[in-house]
Amino acid sequence: MRAMISVRDAQSRILAEVDRVAPPEVIPVGAALGRILADDVHAVFDVPPTDNSAVDGYAVRGDDIPPSGVRELTVVADLAAGAVFDGAIGPGEALRIMTGAPMPAGADTVYPQELVERAGGRVRVPAGARGVNVRHRGEDVRAGTVVLPGGRTLRPQELGVAASLGLPQLLVRQKPRVAILSTGDEVAEPGDERKPGQIFDSNRFSLHGLVLAAGGQPTDHGIVPDLYDVLHARLSSAAATADIVLTSGGVSVGDYDLVKAVLQDAGGIDFWQVAMQPGRPLAVGRIGSTHFFGLPGNPVASMLTFHLFVRPALWKMAGRRELFPPTFHAVAMEPMSKKPGRREFKRGIVSYGSAPDGGGRWEVRITGPQGSGILTSMTLANCFVIIEEERGDVALGETVSIEMFS
Ligand code: AMP
Ligand code: MG
Numbered sequence: 001m002r003a004m005i006s007v008r009d010a011q012s013r014i015l016a017e018v019d020r021v022a023p024p025e026v027i028p029v030g031a032a033l034g035r036i037l038a039d040d041v042h043a044v045f046d047v048p049p050t051d052n053s054a055v056d057g058y059a060v061r062g063d064d065i066p067p068s069g070v071r072e073l074t075v076v077a078d079l080a081a082g083a084v085f086d087g088a089i090g091p092g093e094a095l096r097i098m099t100g101a102p103m104p105a106g107a108d109t110v111y112p113q114e115l116v117e118r119a120g121g122r123v124r125v126p127a128g129a130r131g132v133n134v135r136h137r138g139e140d141v142r143a144g145t146v147v148l149p150g151g152r153t154l155r156p157q158e159l160g161v162a163a164s165l166g167l168p169q170l171l172v173r174q175k176p177r178v179a180i181l182s183t184g185d186e187v188a189e190p191g192d193e194r195k196p197g198q199i200f201d202s203n204r205f206s207l208h209g210l211v212l213a214a215g216g217q218p219t220d221h222g223i224v225p226d227l228y229d230v231l232h233a234r235l236s237s238a239a240a241t242a243d244i245v246l247t248s249g250g251v252s253v254g255d256y257d258l259v260k261a262v263l264q265d266a267g268g269i270d271f272w273q274v275a276m277q278p279g280r281p282l283a284v285g286r287i288g289s290t291h292f293f294g295l296p297g298n299p300v301a302s303m304l305t306f307h308l309f310v311r312p313a314l315w316k317m318a319g320r321r322e323l324f325p326p327t328f329h330a331v332a333m334e335p336m337s338k339k340p341g342r343r344e345f346k347r348g349i350v351s352y353g354s355a356p357d358g359g360g361r362w363e364v365r366i367t368g369p370q371g372s373g374i375l376t377s378m379t380l381a382n383c384f385v386i387i388e389e390e391r392g393d394v395a396l397g398e399t400v401s402i403e404m405f406s
Contacts, residue, residue, distance in 0.1 A: 249297030278372030
C-alpha cells in the first residue's frame with residue numbers, strides 16, 4: 001500500500017531533497033533574459049550620475065523666474081546633445097540645454113522650449129515654478145545599494161538596469177539540465193506509424209515546453225519500451241548528463257513494478273499517492289545523484305504534476321528565490337463538482353467581468369470535461385482553478401483560488 005500525502009507535504013518533501021544549486025556562469029547581458037541572477041548586483045555610482053535636464057529647453061537660475069509677466073534672459077551658450085557646459089549660469093543668463101544634459105552650475109530650473117520665445121541671443125521666459133524639469137543625481141539608483149537581488153529572474157527591465165550600471169555581463173546560474181523520457185509500449189512517436197492500440201506521445205513535447213518555460217535545459221531521450229534492461233540502460237544514460245530525469249507513464253498501481261525495480265537498483269524511489277485530482281500517482285527518487293521524477297502518464301496529470309512538483313525543484317536548483325507562483329481569487333461562474341479530502345485542479349478561463357453592483361470583478365469558468373486525458377482542456381484554459389482539500393462542491397458565485405498559466 002502506498003502512502004497518501006497532501007500536495008503541500010509532497011512539495012516540501014521534494015524541496016527538502018534538493019540540496020544543490022546549479023553553479024554560476026558569466027554571460028552577456030543580452031543573453032540573460034529569463035536567467036536567475038546568482039548574486040546581488042550593487043550600484044557603484046549614482047544613476048543618473050549628475051543632475052540633468054528632463055526636457056529640451058533652457059536652464060535658468062530660480063531667482064530669475066519672473067513672478068508674473070515675462071523676463072528676458074541672455075543665452076550664454078547653445079549646448080548640443082552630449083556636450084557639457086563648464087561655466088556657471090549667472091543672474092540674467094540662460095543655457096540652451098538638451099534632455100539628459102548635465103545641469104550647469106548655478107541653474108536649478110529648466111523651461112521647456114515650447115514655453116519660451118527665443119530671439120537671437122536672448123530668450124523670454126514666463127512665470128513658472130522653481131526647480132522643475134530637473135532629474136536629480138541618484139534619483140533612480142543610489143551608489144552602494146542593491147539594485148538587483150540575487151535569486152531574481154531577469155526580465156527585460158532587469159537587463160536594462162544592469163546595462164545602465166555599465167555592466168556588459170552578469171553572473172547567473174547555469175540552467176538545470178532535464179532529461180525527458182516517455183515510457184510505455186502503447187506510446188508512438190509522432191511522424192511514425194501508429195499501430196492499433198497506440199497513442200501518439202504528447203507528454204514529451206508538453207514537458208519539453210514546460211522545462212524550457214521554467215528556465216531549464218531539456219534533452220530528449222525518446223520513448224522507452226516496458227522492458228527492464230532497456231529502461232535501466234536508458235535511465236542510467238539519461239541521468240549521467242542531467243540534474244533531473246523526468247519520465248511520464250508507468251507509475252500507476254497497475255504497472256509501476258518496472259520503474260520501481262529499475263529505480264530501486266539505481267538509487268532509490270518512493271511512490272506516493274498525492275491527494276489531488278488529476279494526477280494522483282507520483283514517483284520520486286534518485287539515480288545516483290540525479291533527481292528522478294516519475295510523472296503520471298495522463299497528459300493533463302503529467303503537466304500538472306510538473307507544475308506542482310518538478311518546477312519548484314528546478315527553480316530551487318536554479319537558485320530562484322520565489323518557488324511558487326501567486327494565487328488570485330475569482331468568482332465561480334458555474335457550479336463545480338468537488339470531492340472533499342483532496343485538492344482539485346480544474347482548467348479555468350478567467351476574465352474580467354462586471355459585478356451585479358456595477359463594479360468589476362474577476363470571473364472564472366471551467367473549460368468543459370475535466371478528464372485527466374483531455375489535453376485540449378489545457379489549450380482552452382488560461383489558469384488552474386484550485387479547490388482546496390476541505391471544500392466540497394462549489395456553487396455558482398462562490399470565490400475560488402486560481403493560478404495563472406503565465
Ligand atoms: P500510465 O501512467 O502508464 O498508466 O498511463 C496512463 C495513461 O496515460 C494511459 O492512457 C496512457 O496511454 C497515457 N500516456 C502514457 N504516456 C503517455 C504519453 N507519453 N503521451 C500521451 N499519453 C500517455
Ligand atoms: Mg504505461
